[in-house]
Structure formats: structure tokens, C-alpha cells
Amino acid sequence: MKTIYLIGFMGAGKSTIASLLGKQMGLPVIELDDYIEKAEGMSIPDIFAARGETGFRDAETEHLASLPAEGYIVSTGGGVVTRQANRDIMDKGVVVFLNVSFETVTQRLQDDQQRPLWRADSSDKYKIFLERQPLYQQMAHITIAVDDQTPSEIVELVAARLG
Ligand code: S3P
Numbered sequence: 001m002k003t004i005y006l007i008g009f010m011g012a013g014k015s016t017i018a019s020l021l022g023k024q025m026g027l028p029v030i031e032l033d034d035y036i037e038k039a040e041g042m043s044i045p046d047i048f049a050a051r052g053e054t055g056f057r058d059a060e061t062e063h064l065a066s067l068p069a070e071g072y073i074v075s076t077g078g079g080v081v082t083r084q085a086n087r088d089i090m091d092k093g094v095v096v097f098l099n100v101s102f103e104t105v106t107q108r109l110q111d112d113q114q115r116p117l118w119r120a121d122s123s124d125k126y127k128i129f130l131e132r133q134p135l136y137q138q139m140a141h142i143t144i145a146v147d148d149q150t151p152s153e154i155v156e157l158v159a160a161r162l163g
Pocket of ligand 1: 008009010011014033044076077078079080114115116117
């Protein structure tokens with residue numbers, strides 16, 4: 001089976017769903033942000049601080065490209081869709097878009113400090129959200145609206161769509 005990539009904005013629940021889906025399908029899960037942190041020996045906020053967003057995106061593309069194209073579930077970071085190279089890699093697998101509203105993200109993340117791009121002004125964050133929505137939609141092979149569903153309901157929906 002082709003690798004399954006979970007995409008969606010920060011706070012969509014990609015990590016939670018990847019972990020549950022991995023258990024249900026008996027597939028190993030790779031959390032791309034964790035993978036980058038281990039490989040680079042730095043936290044995501046430290047990579048942003050030292051190398052800027054571009055440096056982080058370079059590392060993200062490099063490590064995404066190094067992952068197996070078959071047999072894994074990959075939970076990506078919310079900005080992975082912003083680069084064409086990343087979109088080309090993921091399009092060879094199965095792309096599952098967890099579609100969350102900006103209101104839900106705001107409730108879930110509140111004053112989260114682990115995500116450098118969530119520290120921006122609210123209007124800037126909303127701008128990023130709006131810019132990315134069409135990219136997620138274009139990439140998605142499967143789209144699941146997640147606002148009003150529990151993690152186990154979402155996993156059931158994804159599994160049913162995967163066949
Ligand atoms: C980012 C999302 C984060 C992480 C980094 C950048 C983004 O991952 O990759 O802080 O650009 O949206 P999550 O979507 O898991 O929060």
C-alpha cells in the first residue's frame with residue numbers, strides 16, 4: 001500500500017489521527033516534525049530561530065523526500081503543502097486532508113508556544129490559513145471535515161474511504 005500522508009492546518013489533529021490510524025491499520029507512523037527534530041538535533045522553534053522559515057522548509061523537504069513511498073502513515077506539518085516539491089512527493093501516495101475551521105484551531109491552540117507561526121498576530125494567522133486552504137483542497141485525495149467529530153469517528157471515516 002502507498003504511504004498515506006495526513007495534511008491540514010496546525011491543530012487539525014494530524015498526529016492524533018495518524019497514531020490511531022496506524023494502530024487500526026497495523027502500519028508504522030512517522031511524525032514528520034519529530035523526525036526533523038531528531039535528524040537535525042534541534043527543536044522546531046530552534047530551527048526557525050537559527051535558520052528562519054526557509055531553513056525549516058528546506059529541512060522539511062529534504063526529510064520528507066527521504067521517507068518510504070510505501071507502507072507508512074506520515075503525519076506532516078501544516079505548511080508542507082506550500083512547496084511544489086513536497087506536493088509532488090505526496091501526490092505519489094494517498095493524501096488525506098483533515099479539514100478544520102479556523103475557529104476550532106484557535107480554540108485548540110490558544111497561546112501555544114511550540115509552533116513559531118502560531119505566535120503571529122491573529123490576522124496574519126488567518127491570512128496563512130486562507131492561503132493554504134486551496135492548497136490542501138487541491139492536494140487531497142480524501143477530505144474529512146473534523147470539527148464536529150471525535151478522533152475515533154474520524155479514523156473510521158478515513159479507513160472506510162481508504163477501502
Ligand atoms: C507549521 C506547522 C507545524 C510545524 C511548524 C510549521 C506550519 O506542524 O511543522 O511549526 O507552517 O503550519 P503542525 O501542523 O503539526 O503544528
